[in-house]
Amino acid sequence: xxxxxxxxxxxxxxxxxxxxxxxxxxxxxxxxxxxxxxxxxxxxxxxxxxxxxxxxxxxxxxxxxxxxxxxxxxxxxxxxxxxxxxxxxxxxxxxxxxxxxxxxxxxxxxxxxxxxxxxxxxxxxxxxxxxxxxxxxxxxxxxxxxxxxxxxxxxxxxxxxxxxxxxxxxxxxxxxxxxxxxxxxxxxxxxxxxxxxxxxxxxxxxxxxxxxxxxxxxxxxxxxxxxxxxxxxxxxxxxxxxxxxxxxxxxxxxxxxxxxxxxxxxxxxxxxxxxxxxxxxxxxxxxxxxxxxxxxxxxxxxxxxxxxxxxxxxxxxxxxxxxxxxxxxxxxxxxxxxxxxxxxxxxxxxxxxxxxxxxxxxxxxxxxxxxxxxxxxxxxxxxxxxxxxxxxxxxxxxxxxxxxxxxxxxxxxxxxxxxxxxxxxxxxxxxxxxxxxxxxxxxxxxxxxxxxxxxxxxxxxxxxxxxxxxxxxxxxxxxxxxxxxxxxxxxxxxxxxxxxxxxxxxxxxxxxxxxxxxxxxxxxxxxxxxxxxxxxxxxxxxxxxxxxxxxxxxxxxxxxxxxxxxxxxxxxxxxxxxxxxxxxxxxxxxxxxxxxxxxxxxxxxxxxxxxxxx
Numbered sequence: 122x123x124x125x126x127x128x129x130x131x132x133x134x135x136x137x138x139x140x141x142x143x144x145x146x147x148x149x150x151x152x153x154x155x156x157x158x159x160x161x162x163x164x165x166x167x168x169x170x171x172x173x174x175x176x177x178x179x180x181x182x183x184x185x186x187x188x189x190x191x192x193x194x195x196x197x198x199x200x201x202x203x204x205x206x207x208x209x210x211x212x213x214x215x216x217x218x219x220x221x222x223x224x225x226x227x228x229x230x231x232x233x234x235x236x237x238x239x240x241x242x243x244x245x246x247x248x249x250x251x252x253x254x255x256x257x258x259x260x261x262x263x264x265x266x267x268x269x270x271x272x273x274x275x276x277x278x279x280x281x282x283x284x285x286x287x288x289x290x291x292x293x294x295x296x297x298x299x300x301x302x303x304x305x306x307x308x309x310x311x312x313x314x315x316x317x318x319x320x321x322x323x324x325x326x327x328x329x330x331x332x333x334x335x336x337x338x339x340x341x342x343x344x345x346x347x348x349x350x351x352x353x354x355x356x357x358x359x360x361x362x363x364x365x366x367x368x369x370x371x372x373x374x375x376x377x378x379x380x381x382x383x384x385x386x387x388x389x390x391x392x393x394x395x396x397x398x399x400x401x402x403x404x405x406x407x408x409x410x411x412x413x414x415x416x417x418x419x420x421x422x423x424x425x426x427x428x429x430x431x432x433x434x435x436x437x438x439x440x441x442x443x444x445x446x447x448x449x450x451x452x453x454x455x456x457x458x459x460x461x462x463x464x465x466x467x468x469x470x471x472x473x474x475x476x477x478x479x480x481x482x483x484x485x486x487x488x489x490x491x492x493x494x495x496x497x498x499x500x501x502x503x504x505x506x507x508x509x510x511x512x513x514x515x516x517x518x519x520x521x522x523x524x525x526x527x528x529x530x531x532x533x534x535x536x537x538x539x540x541x542x543x544x545x546x547x548x549x550x551x552x553x554x555x556x557x558x559x560x561x562x563x564x565x566x567x568x569x570x571x572x573x574x575x576x577x578x579x580x581x582x583x584x585x586x587x588x589x590x591x592x593x594x595x596x597x598x599x600x601x602x603x604x605x606x607x608x609x610x611x612x613x614x615x616x617x618x619x620x621x622x623x624x625x626x627x628x629x630x631x632x633x634x635x636x637x638x639x640x641x642x643x644x645x646x647x648x649x650x651x652x653x654x655x656x657x658x659x660x661x662x663x664x665x666x667x668x669x670x671x672x673x674x675x676x677x678x679x680x681x682x683x684x685x686x687x688x689x690x691x692x693x694x695x696x697x698x699x700x701x702x703x704x705x706x707x708x709x710x711x712x713x714x715x716x717x718x719x720x721x722x723x724x725x726x727x728x729x730x731x732x733x734x735x
Contacts, residue, residue: 187534202306209251236585276538318400403672422684466553466617508574516547567606593680595718604626605622624657629682632667640676702734703734
């Protein structure tokens with residue numbers, strides 16, 4: 122699941138699979154002297170980095186995600202007011218104009234021309250996204266301001282000295298204002314007729330109430346936020362005991378005066394809005410809902426594929442993968458139908474860890490072993506490898522019930538925070554042991570940790586390409602490709618584990634069908650659940666969660682298969698053209714060292730590499 126990384130900065134691009142972006146025009150520049158090209162390219166890269174820094178400076182949260190501790194910003198939240206939305210649009214209109222006025226595209230070197238076009242599209246995407254600012258759901262069971270507050274403070278807001286602790290307190294103090302702005306945002310959306318379906322509310326309300334459990338609120342033990350702050354303060358070696366005591370008292374006070382009323386206001390509003398919410402699930406029900414979904418599909422897939430084309434592709438892929446699963450059945454000498462085999466894989470206790478802390482600990486231990494086993498094989502597949510560390514964590518209790526089964530948080534660029542692979546051990550029946558390999562390869566290595574960390578660590582690349590890319594088809598396509606890749610070097614030796622790999626690919630194929638089914642073909646939530654439960658071996662809880670994810674993140678889940686198919690297509694084409702000259706390590710080097718890309722531009726880079734090997 123990707124990174125369900127909800128950075129405030131989302132880059133919205135529209136690309137075409139049938140007509141290339143004009144990036145490939147005049148890439149090689151022979152009309153100007155090398156000195157002129159070098160000078161203009163250096164000027165452009167300075168511009169890109171300066172404007173990226175300006176954009177980051179507008180977002181205290183983004184600064185923290187990047188490990189930047191600005192004294193003024195470190196204790197603040199981002200504004201989510203209507204005025205802030207308008208200011209963001211004006212900001213990107215301004216820097217887009219500055220780009221066109223100050224940089225001469227024709228004088229740039231090849232890489233700078235690519236950066237120019239991507240930066241231009243990035244600005245235009247932010248501007249275009251303003252049209253749809255009141256669509257979508259600012260709070261839902263997958264992400265939102267309500268769950269971001271505790272997740273951010275726990276995982277992103279580091280406390281290395283007394284001032285950092287004070288900044289944490291200031292952020293606690295700002296929670297009630299943030300919640301007021303959130304409620305105003307929800308009201309603006311509702312005026313457009315945009316409310317989540319009724320089922321979403323109980324998930325959100327449950328997560329909010331979990332934040333308010335324990336000291337200094339009601340209930341036993343310590344609340345999630347108080348426990349986090351206490352742990353961080355107690356780890357400070359240079360803070361006097363009386364100052365520690367003062368900080369903890371300050372946290373209790375702010376939790377009661379600002380966090381509690383802020384969350385209670387949101388709870389009260391959501392309870393009232395729930396009564397006005399309907400049962401329909403797809404965005405087709407909104408005014409201009411079809412246009413919104415088409416916009417989402419183009420943004421997420423970076424293609425011009427229609428909802429119907431994506432739906433049909435999904436049906437074909439489901440049929441193909443079912444056939445490969447039947448081959449697995451023969452290997453393990455299972456007699457029965459595919460559906461019966463699904464039931465066997467779903468229900469037999471040999472495929473699951475115990476629903477106990479012992480079982481959860483064993484799952485985490487085995488996950489680390491899988492990742493360690495892949496680490497020693499990376500040289501066979503990659504030239505560049507990430508310097509950033511990687512750790513595995515269980516999803517925190519306050520959000521584990523509603524969160525996805527696994528996701529990744531990228532590291533801080535300065536090394537202060539490692540990459541984190543989150544595994545959700547809330548329901549062990551949703552985490553079968555035969556899917557552990559594929560899940561770890563996708564979220565950790567060679568998947569998201571490789572791709573995102575390598576991009577961050579690239580030298581000579583503008584910051585917006587290292588940190589700002591949001592091309593979901595590329596990112597999640599690489600993740601799904603990374604599930605398949607280990608099979609080619611001898612992993613998935615256990616046929617059941619290989620079945621798990623296929624099961625996860627099947628899951629992504631079903632996503633093409635159900636996502637478009639809900640948002641374009643007016644399927645109900647139950648129809649989507651039934652499709653998953655009939656065509657996959659996954660637990661019913663998985664099926665429900667995935668359909669509910671489709672509902673609140675329209676189009677997002679179509680990226681995985683579309684991206685993977687494109688990467689495999691590019692690889693196979695390169696193999697055919699290069700024959701013995703094809704080197705998998707060089708292919709991966711091209712894919713991973715340009716930052717996140719639209720699929721058509723990735724194809725251009727691969728084609729260029731093939732020609733250079735000619």
